[in-house]
Structures are given as structure tokens and as C-alpha cells.
Amino acid sequence: MSPRPVDGSDLSPGRRLFAGYACDPAFYDEMFERGGVPRPHSRNLWEALDAMPPEAAAGLQERAERSFLHEGVTFSVYGEDGAEERIIPIDVFPRIIDAAEWAIIERGLRQRLEALNLFLADVYGPARILADGVVPADLILNCPQYRPEMRAVDVPHGAYVAICGTDIVRTHDGFLVLEDNLRVPSGVSYMLANRRAVRTSLRNLFRRCRVRNIEHYGRLLRESLSELAPNGATEPTIVLLTPGVYNAAFYEHMFLAREMGVELVEGSDLLVDDGRVYMRTTRGPRRVDVVYRRIDDDFLDPLAFRSDSQLGTPGLFSAFQGGNVALANVPGTGVADDKSVYSYVPDIIRYYLAEEPLLANVETHLCRDPEGLEFTLDNLDRLVVKVVGGSGGYGMLVGPHATPGERAAYAEEIRRDPANFISQPVLDLSCAPCLTGEGAAPRHVDLRPFILRGRETRLAPGAFCRVALKPGSLVVNSSQGGGGKDLWVLAE
Amino acid sequence: MLSRSAQGLYWMGRYLERAQHGCRLLTDQMEAIEDQPVDQVDRRWRRIYTGLGRAPLAGGLESSRGDDVFMLVDAFTLADDLTFEPNNPDAIRSCLAAARENARQVRNLIGKDMWSRLNVAYLELREAGITEIWKDRPAEFYVRSEDAVRAFLGIADSTMYRDAGWHFLELGRFVERAQALASLLDAQLAVFPSAEPNVESAWHSLLRICEARMAYRRLHSVEYQPHTVVDFIVADTRLSRSIRHALGRVSESLEAISGGEPLAPEASRRVGRMAARIDDGWPRRDPDDDSSARSVLQEIRQSLWDLDADITSAYFDYDVRDRLPEAG
Numbered sequence: 001m002s003p004r005p006v007d008g009s010d011l012s013p014g015r016r017l018f019a020g021y022a023c024d025p026a027f028y029d030e031m032f033e034r035g036g037v038p039r040p041h042s043r044n045l046w047e048a049l050d051a052m053p054p055e056a057a058a059g060l061q062e063r064a065e066r067s068f069l070h071e072g073v074t075f076s077v078y079g080e081d082g083a084e085e086r087i088i089p090i091d092v093f094p095r096i097i098d099a100a101e102w103a104i105i106e107r108g109l110r111q112r113l114e115a116l117n118l119f120l121a122d123v124y125g126p127a128r129i130l131a132d133g134v135v136p137a138d139l140i141l142n143c144p145q146y147r148p149e150m151r152a153v154d155v156p157h158g159a160y161v162a163i164c165g166t167d168i169v170r171t172h173d174g175f176l177v178l179e180d181n182l183r184v185p186s187g188v189s190y191m192l193a194n195r196r197a198v199r200t201s202l203r204n205l206f207r208r209c210r211v212r213n214i215e216h217y218g219r220l221l222r223e224s225l226s227e228l229a230p231n232g233a234t235e236p237t238i239v240l241l242t243p244g245v246y247n248a249a250f251y252e253h254m255f256l257a258r259e260m261g262v263e264l265v266e267g268s269d270l271l272v273d274d275g276r277v278y279m280r281t282t283r284g285p286r287r288v289d290v291v292y293r294r295i296d297d298d299f300l301d302p303l304a305f306r307s308d309s310q311l312g313t314p315g316l317f318s319a320f321q322g323g324n325v326a327l328a329n330v331p332g333t334g335v336a337d338d339k340s341v342y343s344y345v346p347d348i349i350r351y352y353l354a355e356e357p358l359l360a361n362v363e364t365h366l367c368r369d370p371e372g373l374e375f376t377l378d379n380l381d382r383l384v385v386k387v388v389g390g391s392g393g394y395g396m397l398v399g400p401h402a403t404p405g406e407r408a409a410y411a412e413e414i415r416r417d418p419a420n421f422i423s424q425p426v427l428d429l430s431c432a433p434c435l436t437g438e439g440a441a442p443r444h445v446d447l448r449p450f451i452l453r454g455r456e457t458r459l460a461p462g463a464f465c466r467v468a469l470k471p472g473s474l475v476v477n478s479s480q481g482g483g484g485k486d487l488w489v490l491a492e
Numbered sequence: 493m494l495s496r497s498a499q500g501l502y503w504m505g506r507y508l509e510r511a512q513h514g515c516r517l518l519t520d521q522m523e524a525i526e527d528q529p530v531d532q533v534d535r536r537w538r539r540i541y542t543g544l545g546r547a548p549l550a551g552g553l554e555s556s557r558g559d560d561v562f563m564l565v566d567a568f569t570l571a572d573d574l575t576f577e578p579n580n581p582d583a584i585r586s587c588l589a590a591a592r593e594n595a596r597q598v599r600n601l602i603g604k605d606m607w608s609r610l611n612v613a614y615l616e617l618r619e620a621g622i623t624e625i626w627k628d629r630p631a632e633f634y635v636r637s638e639d640a641v642r643a644f645l646g647i648a649d650s651t652m653y654r655d656a657g658w659h660f661l662e663l664g665r666f667v668e669r670a671q672a673l674a675s676l677l678d679a680q681l682a683v684f685p686s687a688e689p690n691v692e693s694a695w696h697s698l699l700r701i702c703e704a705r706m707a708y709r710r711l712h713s714v715e716y717q718p719h720t721v722v723d724f725i726v727a728d729t730r731l732s733r734s735i736r737h738a739l740g741r742v743s744e745s746l747e748a749i750s751g752g753e754p755l756a757p758e759a760s761r762r763v764g765r766m767a768a769r770i771d772d773g774w775p776r777r778d779p780d781d782d783s784s785a786r787s788v789l790q791e792i793r794q795s796l797w798d799l800d801a802d803i804t805s806a807y808f809d810y811d812v813r814d815r816l817p818e819a820g
Binding site: 069070071072245250254255257258263264265266268269271273278279280281282283284285 | 493494495496497498593596597599600601604607608611612615656660749753755807808810812813815816817
């Protein structure tokens with residue numbers, strides 16, 4: 001059952017866990033400065049971990065994995081033998097972000113989400129930014145995620161994106177935003193599950209390090225969603241709409257419904273009548289005010305979007321258009337996290353807020369531009385090329401790791417439809433120590449904090465820290481061998 | 493509460509009760525194998541299979557007649573069929589898997605401790621197999637499995653908020669219990685007619701399965717009179733595994749769920765009629781003639797099927813449009 005057995009058998013007793021730890025200086029190390037001196041904020045953590053007998057560390061790891069299995073912190077993988085439940089891999093060594101670093105991230109995320117919501121209100125409204133030529137109009141209007149149905153829909157508080165999960169990486173140059181996930185971002189339950197498992201394992205250390213609390217995320221989410229209720233209802237009925245128990249993220253849907261104390265509904269539990277949304281309860285139909293939907297736009301409503309969808313509820317979108325129900329996130333937010341639009345986000349921030357971006361973007365080349373295309377094709381062996389509408393790391397070319405044949409084939413695909421591709425340099429993602437069969441070893445990490453927006457913006461001081469568990473791998477996606485770590489944001 | 497959640501809790505209750513009933517039947521049967529004559533063991537298998545309405549595997553019962561070796565081989569096959577057979581939806585493992593699937597649907601409504609207990613029980617049972625349990629005393633395996641279900645129900649009892657969710661879980665458990673007992677009693681009378689002498693052990697085992705032996709001894713006698721045993725398991729409201737007790741619990745939960753409103757009037761009336769039938773007319777019969785008792789038991793079984801349909805159409809599967817508020 002364990003995806004990554006660390007039984008301690010390869011660790012000789014008495015050997016210090018960090019004895020063989022060596023981070024390539026090409027990468028920023030989250031725990032150590034150059035020369036192997038622990039960073040000031042990591043000193044407590046390092047001392048505790050390094051002094052830990054290898055068997056004890058393996059025991060903690062085993063206990064965390066067992067608790068995930070028993071509690072069902074799992075996702076389903078479908079293979080030839082039917083569905084198999086796997087636990088979300090966890091590494092018990094926490095990653096630390098100190099107060100000053102977190103302040104930068106938090107301010108940057110607030111700024112970014114503010115600008116992106118203004119951008120969405122604009123492109124589905126007066127479209128000034130397109131008229132002013134800051135973002136090319138055809139890029140937006142031809143984007144498959146652009147939903148003309150959203151024009152002239154009044155969105156409460158301009159909260160087009162009510163829940164955002166932004167991927168941030170760290171390099172020697174500081175923090176960079178890798179991706180804005182503005183549609184149906186997932187992973188926040190793992191932020192909380194990792195915290196619960198690791199806090200139990202390392203409770204004394206946790207207390208000593210003065211880690212900021214994230215347990216109130218469910219309350220923040222519920223408050224944000226409540227503020228979106230139509231007609232200012234003060235005690236709105238909120239539901240979480242899931243594709244169902246077979247969805248890979250079902251654990252998270254269940255978890256969030258429980259944390260918020262709201263019903264977990266499927267599309268068939270809802271019904272739209274006379275522009276109002278009801279759910280089927282044991283005491284008859286009950287009116288629903290806010291739907292936190294974890295179903296993609298395409299499947300939300302067979303009358304408005306894909307007609308073959310079995311997951312959604314017919315008429316849901318028109319009820320939303322009529323102002324009778326709130327959807328979070330609203331349909332059509334994908335136009336702002338499209339990988340081509342991404343490269344314009346710094347300009348978008350400057351345009352709406354007249355401020356410089358606090359968090360930088362990764363250098364991005366759009367193949368829809370002739371210069372971008374030429375640069376990409378000329379440097380394929382040093383670049384990562386991504387499909388514009390893709391996600392989850394699928395359909396991506398990691399140039400340096402590809403064979404010349406693979407690169408040539410991919411180049412053909414790019415030439416066939418350049419607008420569908422962007423390229424970025426291979427990022428030197430920072431490393432953090434992980435527990436392996438050979439003791440502590442560096443693995444690449446990123447982080448995904450979750451930012452909420454109702455009437456105001458809310459943020460829990462934490463993130464789902466993703467880690468590439470394979471040595472040397474830069475791919476942190478859980479669908480491709482990635483796992484999670486607890487992320488400790490320290491108090492001042 | 494959400495209809496689908498209520499349905500999930502109801503079926504979770506039914507499957508848990510079914511799993512527990514299976515454990516109790518097999519605990520008893522495994523002990524019978526240790527100390528009962530072959531023909532008695534054989535008849536008890538018939539009782540189990542008749543009660544579950546399942547056809548035994550081809551020839552499974554016939555071949556065992558009078559031959560100890562065959563009997564044990566068959567016991568292995570039959571126990572496997574009732575415990576692990578993936579194509580048997582009433583096998584203990586299938587029931588526990590179904591209970592867990594339903595629990596997964598309603599995990600946001602049940603506590604973490606409840607879920608973990610059930611999940612661990614399932615994960616353990618998933619790893620088990622007839623060959624392994626046969627190496628040791630199989631009866632102990634069934635006791636352990638039943639304990640897992642009981643532990644889950646104990647956690648539920650001591651942690652769940654007594655809202656409709658709790659009562660749908662109870663409703664499922666006790667509808668299933670009444671159904672299982674009515675079937676078991678009917679099968680008992682079919683296989684061990686009351687008029688037949690010298691089958692004390694079969695009545696002793698029935699009382700054990702119904703957790704009724706000690707109470708019966710204190711109340712009645714150390715001699716088991718078939719009609720008194722049947723009456724006890726049908727009608728005594730103080731016996732947790734009696735039909736009448738189960739109906740009382742069903743009735744209480746139906747009332748709590750409807751909260752005084754006429755949400756499922758047909759279900760309430762039906763339970764009332766069943767209870768009244770037992771309270772008023774049940775015991776008066778010729779002690780050696782089982783036909784009237786069996787026909788009432790069969791009526792009760794049918795009524796319980798209908799009750800399930802009443803509950804489903806009142807709470808889970810009604811047409812929403814019929815019950816929308818008037819426009820405007």
C-alpha cells in the first residue's frame with residue numbers, strides 16, 4: 001500500500017540522518033545556506049531531525065502513511081483491475097518559510113488575485129484592456145476558456161475567482177509564480193492533512209518553532225462563500241458540488257464539506273425550477289444560495305455547456321445568470337490562467353493597480369508570436385514547452401530530458417499549431433530535505449497557497465507544498481510521482 | 493438532510509447489520525462443526541442457506557451426508573461462499589465493502605473515528621481469506637469480525653448527533669434486523685419443525701445467534717421448547733434481537749425523522765400494523781403446528797420489503813417537482 005517504503009532497513013543505526021546530505025549548489029536549498037550551515041529559521045528543525053535516530057524517523061514516516069491509509073486520505077487510480085485507492089505520498093520533514101518570506105508571498109498573492117479579478121470583470125465587461133492593446137484582443141476572444149455567456153453577468157464583489165491556488169517556486173532569484181490556478185484548484189485538503197499528520201509526529205518541535213495556524217481554513221472558506229450569496233442573504237445555504245465518489249479529488253470535496261459544515265451534493269441532487277436552485281432533502285426540496293462547484297465549466301450544466309455531461313445540473317448556469325445562485329468560481333475564469341495570458345499578468349497588474357508586481361513571473365515565450373516561436377524552436381533542448389490549455393503536467397516537453405527524436409516530433413506539433421504552445425526555461429526549483437532510504441536527501445519542491453475572495457480577501461498562512469519524490473525530478477504533480485510536505489510558516 | 497446522504501446512512505446501517513448477522517451465523521456454525529454430529533451440521537447449513545435465500549453451491553449439501561471428511565471440505569467451501577465470495581453480494585466481505593462505500597458517500601456527516609474504524613475493518617477483511625482463517629479456529633475470526641462492527645456501532649452510538657442522520661442509520665439497521673430474524677425463524681421452522689423431538693442443540697443455537705440464551709434461561713427454562721423460543725424471538729420487546737424490538741426501534745426512528753409531520757405516513761402505518769399483529773394475535777397456536785407461525789413470518793417479511801419501498805419513495809427518491817413551493 002505504501003507508495004514509498006522507508007523502513008529504515010537501509011539506514012545503519014547510529015548514522016546521522018544528514019550525514020550524506022548534499023544539495024547541488026545550482027539549486028537554492030530551503031534548509032541550508034551555501035557551505036551547509038543551516039539557515040537561521042531552520043536551525044531548530046535541523047537539530048531535531050539530525051539528532052533523530054534513523055529508525056525513529058522511519059517510524060514517523062510509517063505512522064504518517066498509516067494514518068493516511070486509515071483515514072482514507074487517498075485518491076483513486078483506475079487501472080486494468082478496476083479502481084485502486086492510493087494514499088497521497090507524504091514526506092514527514094516539514095519545509096519552513098519564515099515570517100519575512102511569507103509577508104512577501106502574501107502581499108504578492110493579494111495583489112495578483114486583485115488584478116486578475118479586475119481583469120476578468122473587464123474582459124467580460126467593457127474590455128478596456130483589450131481596447132488599449134495591453135493584452136491582444138484575439139488572444140482573449142479566441143481562448144477556448146473564454147465564455148461569451150459571462151458577458152454582462154453581475155458577479156457579487158467582482159469575485160470571479162473566489163478560490164485561487166497559485167503555484168510558486170523558488171530559485172536563487174527569489175519566488176516566482178509558475179501558474180495561477182483560477183478554475184477548480186485542488187490540494188488544500190492535503191495542506192491540512194499533511195499538517196495534522198506532521199504536527200502529531202513532531203509535536204514538541206512544532207511548538208518550539210512557533211508555526212502559524214492553518215486550521216481555520218474551513219471557516220475562511222465558508223465566510224468567503226457566504227459573502228457571495230445573492231441578495232445579501234445572511235445565512236445562505238451553501239453546498240459543495242462534487243462529480244462524485246469516483247473523482248480523484250473526492251477526498252478533498254468530502255473534507256471541505258465537513259470542515260465547512262455544508263452538504264456535499266452531486267449534480268443529480270440539485271434541481272433548477274423557475275430559475276431557482278433546490279436540493280433534494282428528506283424534508284422536501286430546499287433552496288440553495290451558493291454552490292462551491294468542483295466540476296469543470298464544461299460539465300457544469302448540459303444546457304449551457306457540454307450537452308453530454310452527466311455530472312452537472314440542467315439550468316444551473318441560467319439560474320446563476322439570473323442572479324438567483326452564486327457559483328464559485330464563476331464559469332470562464334480559465335481565460336485568466338491560460339498559459340499564454342499568464343505572460344501578460346505583470347502588465348495586467350500594472351494596468352489595473354498602477355503598481356509593480358511583487359511576485360515575478362517565469363520568463364515565458366509565446367509561440368503565437370514569431371519571435372517566440374523562433375526562440376522556442378532554436379532552444380528546444382534547454383526549454384520546457386507546455387500546451388496552452390493543459391494542466392497537471394500532461395502534454396509537456398522537458399527539453400533537456402527528451403531524446404532528439406522526441407524533440408523533433410514535438411517541434412512538428414508546435415509548427416502545426418504554434419498558438420497552442422508556450423515555452424519557459426527549465427527552472428532551477430529549490431530543494432528541501434526529504435526522508436529517503438539513505439537518510440535525508442534533497443528533493444525539488446514548490447508551494448501552492450490558497451487565496452480566497454468574497455467581499456474581502458482571505459489567506460491562511462500555509463500552502464500545499466508539493467515535492468518531486470524521484471531523485472532529480474522537477475515534476476511535482478501528484479499525478480506524476482509527486483507528493484506533499486507540511487509547510488511551516490513561522491510567526492514573527 | 494440531503495436525500496442521497498440519508499440513503500447512504502440507511503444502507504450503511506443495513507449492510508452493517510447484514511454483515512453482523514452473517515458473522516453470528518458463521519460463529520455458531522463453526523462451533524457446530526467442532527462438536528455436532530454430521531447430520532446436524534448439515535441441517536444447520538440448510539437453515540443458513542434457506543434463511544439467506546441463497547442456493548448452496550452445486551451439490552454442496554448433498555455430498556456431505558454421512559461422511560466426516562466431505563463434511564469438512566464442504567464447510568470450507570460453504571464458509572468461503574458466505575464470507576469471501578466476490579459474486580455473493582450477501583457475503584460478509586461484500587457487505588462490509590458496501591457499508592464502507594456508503595460510508596464514503598457520507599463521510600462528511602460521520603466522524604473521523606467512525607470512518608477509520610470501518611475502513612480499518614474493511615482493509616483487514618480485504619487481506620483475509622478462507623485458507624488463512626481455516627488454519628486457526630475459524631470461529632474466532634468471525635467473533636473478531638463481529639467485534640469490528642460492534643466497535644463501529646459503539647463509536648457511532650457515543651459520538652453521533654441525534655439528528656435525522658442518526659435515525660436513518662438506525663432505521664437501516666433495524667429494518668434489516670427484523671428482516672433477517674423473520675427469515676431465520678422461518679428457515680428454522682422449515683428445517684427443524686417444532687414437533688420433531690431431540691434437536692435441542694438446534695434451538696440452543698438459534699437462541700445463541702439471537703443473543704437470547706441467557707435471558708431465555710432466566711425467564712423460561714433450561715429446556716428449550718420450540719414454540720416458546722420462537723415466541724421469545726418474535727415478540728419480546730426487551731430482547732435486542734427480536735422482531736418486535738426491531739420494529740419498535742424502526743417506529744421510533746421513523747417518528748424522529750418525520751418530526752411529527754406526515755412525511756412518510758404509509759411507512760408508519762405499516763410498522764404499526766406489523767407490531768399490532770405480533771402484540772395481539774401472535775402466540776395463540778398449537779405448539780406442534782408451525783404453519784400459522786410461518787405464514788405470519790412470511791407476511792412480516794413481505795411487509796418489510798414494502799416498508800423499504802415506502803421509506804425510499806418518501807425520503808430518497810421522490811419527484812422533486814411535486815413538492816416545490818408554489819411559484820411566486
